[in-house]
Amino acid sequence: MFNLILFGPPGSGKGTQSEKLTVKYGLKHLSTGDLLRSEINRQTALGMEAKSLMDKGQLVPDEVVVGMISSALDENPRAMGFLFDGFPRTSAQAKALDNLLELKESSIAVMLALDVTEEELVNRLVKRGETSGRSDDNNEQVIRARITEYHNKTAAVAYYYEQFNKVVMIKGEGSIDEIFASLSKEIDSRI
Ligand code: B4P
DSSP: OOOEEEEOSTTSSHHHHHHHHHHHHOOEEEEHHHHHHHHHHTTOHHHHHHHHHHTTTOOOOHHHHHHHHHHHHHHOTTOSOEEEESOOOSHHHHHHHHHHHHHTTOOOOEEEEEEOOHHHHHHHHHHHHHHHOOTTTSOHHHHHHHHHHIIIIIHHHHHHHHTTTOEEEEEOOSOHHHHHHHHHHHHHTTO
8 A cells, every 4th residue: 555645734735736646646535624524514513513613724623533534544445545635634643643554554655745835825725715615715814823723733743754754845836737746756756
């Protein structure tokens, strides 16, 4: 199994690049943001709890997202590998993921971290908010709260994987195809 984490702040292009990478490499795409939005659309209890936090730009509790990822791993026993998008977002989630993969005698091959300036992140998310219908994109204050949450809780996840020399920084500004080419180059050298 080849398991990859696509990392970066909100709006850095994780979702955009994941779609292309999963097609090219045949990996199973696991986006905790997408899984949570699906719970919200189905109006489940978990979705309603998540929505109140997401609408404020805050992270959903670790137990909730770890539970979702654990189920998704079990539901895809024959996957050639997983692309984790938007997960892990805290050090506790990173440790939980390592444990879950160890149970499957697997591990993370690499974390590709998209580097984008804060100004560009806000611009992209405000623009997406004009059409996406996502309630966490249509208010600049919420967008900035998400970026602050990233600096406070998520940036440390890169330090966790750095201890194992698994982090590669990728320039996340430029055309979608240029960034895709940089990501593909790193994957091709490891697969
Ligand atoms: P996510 O769904 O993960 O969303 P995101 O970080 O906002 O987006 P992403 O980085 O994927 O951006 P995208 O490619 O779409 O999280 C939403 C919320 O869910 C979180 O705030 C949190 O509350 C909760 N959550 C999710 N996972 C969690 C976890 N593990 N733990 C706890 N809580 C969790 O790109 C953004 C925009 O940029 C798009 O419009 C795109 O078209 C544009 N774009 C992309 N690449 C571009 C480029 N190269 N140039 C110009 N524009 C570009």
